[in-house]
Amino acid sequence: MIYDYAIIGAGPAGSTIARLIDKTNNVIILDRRNLDQNEKWLSSKCCGGLIAPAAQKVLEKLELKIPNSVLVSPQLNTVKTIDSKIKKQNIYKKNYINIDREKYDRWMASIIPERVKKEYSAVFKGFKYENNIYEVFYYKDGETKKIKTNNIIGADGSISKVRSLIYPDEDRAVDKYIAMQKWYKSSDKIDHYLAVFNNNVTDFYSWMIPKGEYLVLGTAIKAKENIKANEKFVVLENFLEEKGFNLDGLIKKEGAFITRPTRSSNIKLGFENKFLIGEAAGFISPSSAEGFSYAFKSAIILADAINNKKEILKKYRRKAVSIKINILYKNIKSKIMYSYLLRKIIMELKIFAK
Numbered sequence: 001m002i003y004d005y006a007i008i009g010a011g012p013a014g015s016t017i018a019r020l021i022d023k024t025n026n027v028i029i030l031d032r033r034n035l036d037q038n039e040k041w042l043s044s045k046c047c048g049g050l051i052a053p054a055a056q057k058v059l060e061k062l063e064l065k066i067p068n069s070v071l072v073s074p075q076l077n078t079v080k081t082i083d084s085k086i087k088k089q090n091i092y093k094k095n096y097i098n099i100d101r102e103k104y105d106r107w108m109a110s111i112i113p114e115r116v117k118k119e120y121s122a123v124f125k126g127f128k129y130e131n132n133i134y135e136v137f138y139y140k141d142g143e144t145k146k147i148k149t150n151n152i153i154g155a156d157g158s159i160s161k162v163r164s165l166i167y168p169d170e171d172r173a174v175d176k177y178i179a180m181q182k183w184y185k186s187s188d189k190i191d192h193y194l195a196v197f198n199n200n201v202t203d204f205y206s207w208m209i210p211k212g213e214y215l216v217l218g219t220a221i222k223a224k225e226n227i228k229a230n231e232k233f234v235v236l237e238n239f240l241e242e243k244g245f246n247l248d249g250l251i252k253k254e255g256a257f258i259t260r261p262t263r264s265s266n267i268k269l270g271f272e273n274k275f276l277i278g279e280a281a282g283f284i285s286p287s288s289a290e291g292f293s294y295a296f297k298s299a300i301i302l303a304d305a306i307n308n309k310k311e312i313l314k315k316y317r318r319k320a321v322s323i324k325i326n327i328l329y330k331n332i333k334s335k336i337m338y339s340y341l342l343r344k345i346i347m348e349l350k351i352f353a354k
């Protein structure tokens with residue numbers, strides 16, 4: 001059996017494209033996690049789990065309604081900021097859907113059609129190109145297995161193995177951030193999304209999100225040599241405790257990498273019969289680390305190009321221009337947000353809310 005498309009990664013990008021590629025194609029999707037319903041998932045993705053308005057719009061277009069079982073209370077419609085340099089707190093309205101990320105990924109995987117072959121608990125290892133066919137290797141049940149495919153779609157997230165094989169000479173370290181989150185069973189009850197700006201912690205930002213009975217505190221710290229991310233996190237905790245927050249009752253810690261796309265060369269869409277979507281392509285907001293909207297949009301436009309059959313990569317590249325422009329705009333916004341003086345002016349004008 002030779003598949004038309006092998007999708008590596010069943011996160012928001014991979015599961016979306018698996019649903020949208022039409023039935024004229026034989027598709028297989030691989031993920032190292034076991035995303036089958038009713039089976040215990042051992043490694044949850046480190047994520048704030050907020051669906052921002054841009055992503056909500058795409059879900060609406062896709063006619064997807066998030067089941068209630070995936071939602072987490074409280075639903076959020078207010079953002080507040082705390083700034084180590086600016087005394088005045090900024091408060092603005094913005095609606096976020098608050099979700100349980102683990103349940104969300106499982107739900108997205110559960111609506112991939114039957115016609116798509118699912119291979120879970122399968123760790124992608126690499127591919128070989130021979131006789132115009134790709135052999136894709138993965139590790140599952142204690143052995144290396146392989147499948148054959150005409151095309152590969154890398155949807156394997158920020159540390160994409162597919163991307164590193166397509167672009168072996170690329171150095172992504174310079175834009176890498178270590179993202180960390182801690183979950184507390186705090187007695188504090190907050191009903192908003194809190195954005196924290198403190199240059200002693202990070203040149204990016206930190207966030208606090210209520211999730212049911214927990215408070216999630218997160219930050220993203222530039223992965224420089226000798227950086228002590230844990231110590232920076234303690235600075236963040238101390239800063240917030242001084243502001244009156246109760247961060248007792250630590251439940252769990254989690255981490256991930258973010259590659260912040262600050263240059264257009266950070267975005268890579270693939271070449272020949274190999275494609276990248278979602279965070280593997282570099283699609284994530286450099287100003288807020290919002291990634292769902294980009295994961296969905298890139299999956300939609302690549303699926304459209306695939307379903308149209310001809311000049312797939314060319315069409316994908318052409319349609320991805322609007323996403324690239326959006327990221328460029330977010331870069332400009334991020335230059336403003338992360339410069340103290342400009343931030344002060346902008347807070348007065350309430351531009352963050354947009």
Ligand SMILES: Cc1cc2nc3c(=O)[nH]c(=O)nc-3n(C[C@H](O)[C@H](O)[C@H](O)COP(=O)(O)OP(=O)(O)OC[C@H]3O[C@@H](n4cnc5c(N)ncnc54)[C@H](O)[C@@H]3O)c2cc1C
Pocket residue numbers: 008009010011012013014030031032033045046047048049050051052055122123124125155156157158161179180181218256257258277278279280283284289290291292293295
């Ligand atoms: C701390 C943090 C907080 C965030 N908060 C938000 C938020 O609140 N809202 C928002 O919109 N975005 C947020 N993001 C960004 C968002 O999580 C990502 O942009 C989004 O998940 C990207 O989707 P994706 O499908 O491209 O990649 P991923 O969600 O990373 O999915 C990749 C998939 O590939 C699989 N995989 C990876 N490697 C392999 C391999 N070798 N073999 C097999 N399978 C593999 C993984 O198991 C995973 O299922 C956050 C990111 C971080 C780090």
